[in-house]
Amino acid sequence: MPEDTVADDARPVPVKPISGGSLREAELPAVVAIAVPAAEVSESPFAQGLRRLRRSATALVGVAIVAALIVVAIFADALAPRSPTINDQTRTFTAPSWDYPLGTDQLGRDMLSRVIHGTRISLLVGVSSVLLALFIGVPFGMIAGFYGGRVDALVMRVMDLILAFPIYLLAIILMVIFTPTAGLIGIVKVTGAIAIVRIPIYARLVRGSVLSIKEKEYVEACRALGVRDPWILFRHVLPNCLAPIIVTTTLGIGTSIIVEATLSFLGLGTQPPTPSWGWDLKANVAFIQASPWLSLFPGLAIFVTVLGFNLFGDGLRDALDPRLK
Amino acid sequence: MRTYVLKRLVAIVPTVLMITFVVFVMMRSVPGDPVVSLLGDAYTEEDAIKARAEYGLNQPIVVQYAIWLGKLARGDWGTSILTGRPVLADVLVRLPVTLELIVLSMGVALLIAVPAAIIGALRQNTWADYTATTVAMVGVSIPEFFIGVLMLLVFSIGLGGLLPSSGWVYLPGTCPTMVCGVSLWGNVQHVLMPAFALGVGRAAILTRLLRASMLEVIRTEYVTTARAKGLSERPVVLKHALKNALIPTVTVMGLQVGFLIGGAIVVETLFAMPGLGTFGIDAIIARDYQQVQGFALLTALAFVVINLLVDLTYTFLDPRIRYA
Numbered sequence: 001m002p003e004d005t006v007a008d009d010a011r012p013v014p015v016k017p018i019s020g021g022s023l024r025e026a027e028l029p030a031v032v033a034i035a036v037p038a039a040e041v042s043e044s045p046f047a048q049g050l051r052r053l054r055r056s057a058t059a060l061v062g063v064a065i066v067a068a069l070i071v072v073a074i075f076a077d078a079l080a081p082r083s084p085t086i087n088d089q090t091r092t093f094t095a096p097s098w099d100y101p102l103g104t105d106q107l108g109r110d111m112l113s114r115v116i117h118g119t120r121i122s123l124l125v126g127v128s129s130v131l132l133a134l135f136i137g138v139p140f141g142m143i144a145g146f147y148g149g150r151v152d153a154l155v156m157r158v159m160d161l162i163l164a165f166p167i168y169l170l171a172i173i174l175m176v177i178f179t180p181t182a183g184l185i186g187i188v189k190v191t192g193a194i195a196i197v198r199i200p201i202y203a204r205l206v207r208g209s210v211l212s213i214k215e216k217e218y219v220e221a222c223r224a225l226g227v228r229d230p231w232i233l234f235r236h237v238l239p240n241c242l243a244p245i246i247v248t249t250t251l252g253i254g255t256s257i258i259v260e261a262t263l264s265f266l267g268l269g270t271q272p273p274t275p276s277w278g279w280d281l282k283a284n285v286a287f288i289q290a291s292p293w294l295s296l297f298p299g300l301a302i303f304v305t306v307l308g309f310n311l312f313g314d315g316l317r318d319a320l321d322p323r324l325k
Numbered sequence: 326m327r328t329y330v331l332k333r334l335v336a337i338v339p340t341v342l343m344i345t346f347v348v349f350v351m352m353r354s355v356p357g358d359p360v361v362s363l364l365g366d367a368y369t370e371e372d373a374i375k376a377r378a379e380y381g382l383n384q385p386i387v388v389q390y391a392i393w394l395g396k397l398a399r400g401d402w403g404t405s406i407l408t409g410r411p412v413l414a415d416v417l418v419r420l421p422v423t424l425e426l427i428v429l430s431m432g433v434a435l436l437i438a439v440p441a442a443i444i445g446a447l448r449q450n451t452w453a454d455y456t457a458t459t460v461a462m463v464g465v466s467i468p469e470f471f472i473g474v475l476m477l478l479v480f481s482i483g484l485g486g487l488l489p490s491s492g493w494v495y496l497p498g499t500c501p502t503m504v505c506g507v508s509l510w511g512n513v514q515h516v517l518m519p520a521f522a523l524g525v526g527r528a529a530i531l532t533r534l535l536r537a538s539m540l541e542v543i544r545t546e547y548v549t550t551a552r553a554k555g556l557s558e559r560p561v562v563l564k565h566a567l568k569n570a571l572i573p574t575v576t577v578m579g580l581q582v583g584f585l586i587g588g589a590i591v592v593e594t595l596f597a598m599p600g601l602g603t604f605g606i607d608a609i610i611a612r613d614y615q616q617v618q619g620f621a622l623l624t625a626l627a628f629v630v631i632n633l634l635v636d637l638t639y640t641f642l643d644p645r646i647r648y649a
Contacts, residue, residue, distance in 0.1 A: 058462075161347070164340055166628055168587025169605075169621065173351050176609055258468045262591055265470050266606060278470075285474060285595065288490075292478050299471035307466035314462070 049243075052319035059315020065308025073119040080113035085273040093291050102297045105284060111294060114275040115301050121269075121276045122305055124187055126257035129194035130249050136195070137202025138245065142233055144203065145210030156207070159200035167197050171259060175268040186270035190263060194256050205248055209241030216240075243320040251313035254306040261302045277302045326647070330637070337629045342394075344625035345618060349390050352609075352617050358382060359406040359612050380406050382614075393618060402622070403615035412619035415604065418501040420623075422493060422600035423589055425512075426519055430585075431578075433524025438531035442570075443562060445532070446539030457532060464529025469588045473522035473595045480518060488518055491597035519592045526588065527581060534577055538570040545569075572642050579635030582628050 053059050072079060088108030096103045102111035144155040162170070174193040180186060213219065214237065222232045263269040264278025272279060277298040284294035360376045361368075377383045381392060396403060402413035445457035481490040494511030495501075542548060543566050551561045586602070593602035601620065608616035639646045 161343065164344055164625075164628075165347075166583035166586045166624055168583065168590060169348075169624055171587075172590075172606065172609055173348065173355075176612075177351060177355050179356055254466065261468055262470070262587060265468075265591060266594065267610075281470065281474065285477075288474070288477055289482055292482060295474050296478065299468075299474055303463075303467050303471060306468075307463065310462060310466050 046320075049316075049319040053315050056315045056318060058311050059319070062308050062311025062313070062315055065304060066312055069119055069123060069305055069308060072116060073123045076117050076120055080110075080116040082110040082113045084109060084113040084117040084275040093287070093294075095291070096293055103291065103293050105280070105291075105294055106287065111280075111297055114280055115277070115297050117275040118277040118280065118298065118301060119305070121187060121274065122257050122260060122302070125191050125194065125260040125270075126253045126305075126309070129191045129256045129260075130198065130252045132191060132195035133198035133252075134202050134245065134249055137199040138206050138238075140199070141203035141206030142210050142237065145207035146214055146229070146233060146237065152207070155203065159203045162197065163200045163204075165197075167259075168262070171197050171263060172266065172268060175263055180268050180271050182271040182274045186274060190260055190269050193263070194259050197259075198252060198256070201248065201252070202245070205244055206241055209244065210237055213237050213240050247313060247317040247320060250309060250316050254309035254313065257302065257306050257309070326640070330633075333633050333636070337626075337633070340629050341622065341625045344628075345621050346390055348621035349393070349614075349618060350386055352612065352614055353386055353389075355612055357612055359614055362611060363407060397622075402619045405613050405615045407611060407613045407616075412615050415616065416601065416619050416623060419599060419601045419604045421495070421499045421501065422598055423593070423602060425496070425516060426523065426589060426592065426598070426600060427585060429516060429520035430522075430524035430527065430588075433520055434527035434531055437525070437528035438535060439567070441528075441532045442535035442539055443567065445536040446543055446566075446570075447562065449540060457536065461529040461532040461536075464525055465533065467526065468591075469522050469526055470591050470595050472525050473518065473592055476518045476522060477595075488514055493598050493600075515596075515598075519596045519598060522595070523585070523588045523592045527578075527585070530581065531574060531578070535570055535574045538573050539566060542566045542570045568642055572639060575635055575638050575642065579632045582631045586624055586627070 086109065088104070091100075091104050091108040092106055094100050094104045094108075100110055100112065102115060104110055105114070140155050140159070144152040171193050174196060175190065178189040178193060180189060219232060219236060222236055260269060261276075261278035261281075264276045265282045267279070267282070269278055270276050272283075280298040281295045281302075284291070284298070288295055358377070360373050360380070360382065364372055364376060374383070381389060384392075393403060400413075402411065402416065404411050405415070408415075441457045441461070445454045448454050476488075477490050480488040492515065494506040494508055494515050496512045497507050497509055500507050548561060548565050551565045552558075556565075589600065590602035590606050592598070593600040594606065597603075601623065604616065605620035605624070607613075608620055
């Protein structure tokens, strides 16, 4: 069967195994090992990559957007002119004006402040869910690929089980089980749900890379020298499959932010009064006739954020993996 | 080939069983059950226990699942505890809406993506290519519901209600109940925005992928040979290049089904369409066990069948691929 041939050897062929994620991740080859003997190049592959990244204008736009968003998220309290959660019944549905640049919603809350504070949720969930998936998925993938046999079969069966689910079905049911709440705990729940869905992406990716790396001479040399397995894995195998992990992570943040916004849109993300772009957009669609700007701005915020991470991720992929150019 | 298809069809069974079983267990670990919503606020614990026994909810989960499977084998998808209606009937009522939405959105996606990718690849690094790749980048970064909102702003509000913002009118001959709005034009009006909202994202993904594989294929020797033997550009691009470039694209389209299902839920919610997406999300939130099972079964079936079709498409695109 085609899936098996692709999954079991590590040739960079059209990838079936990386599923569930967005296409941008699926575009990646199963393996991008950048093992260049140190004597041949004066700078490390990552330094080369960074140099290439700096030359890409679109990637720099992405970096600029992401950097700006991080600043907004950190200094949200200082940047937001008002509290994002305080109601003002005397000022409901104000149109954008000098005082309220993005208007106010049905509870009289300042939309600009809500959009600014929404940055925190989006970035926090987007980044932490991907990192959580990475920290769980990568070790599992490494162990499965390195040891093979029963361990491999067991780990990958579990991963296949998660992958067999249409991702939104799984994420939605997980959120119903976790019962969405407001505040930090609400954020943790959404992060967890998205992370679970994304773990197999990393396990698959890393397992494929490890399968080819463990056959390399330098791993054999380590073994011959009596180096212990954990050391081989972390010191020699992991660094050589970092490039695809980094690219998948950057591009995955964009996808995770969309999934978070979608869950919020369906009412299953963080609950009000915590400001969330997806929730704000959904809540204000009802008033789209009279106050169209209310659903426009949260939507624009989601779009710009995802665009930033995607541009950055695309640039990184081109930089770290010249073969794909 | 026939044995391969048969084998794959048999292999569908465990996958579907597994998905429906996991959903079954997960739904029963959700806090609160349908009995609580059925009895309303004022109920005694005794009533609840009695109702649970009546619906068989007091039995072990595995037994409940076995009962569900047994009924399914006889064509009975169960009856919703909350609405009292048979699940299969409800699913069949909603299926045509979602089917139309998904088929049309894939049509929209192909209609945009194939020409855009071909132009992008053939005229690499020209303004046409930059336009195509930029638009595609924007497309992959916009969530479906925001495209939907933008279209609502333009077509329902800006252009004075040119297209209806919500609801559904059935195609003639597809009305599943005794009363429903039926008209071809009305149907087109209602499906246009949702299909575009769902299709644009897929189009963007397809364009990016297809352009990349076209760029690879177009530099292969057989394309040079085709050109050298005097073939005009059209058959070279469509028959030699595009067909081969489609292979990885088709794979990804199969994987996109999971996202399409999520997209259908979102778009149907936004446009208040009576489809399977809204059925599924409402059922999950209401903890309507039977309806959720029906939704999960159908989703799982769609997922595996489409991926089987994807694998079979390879033999058409590349006759060297044979399944024994």
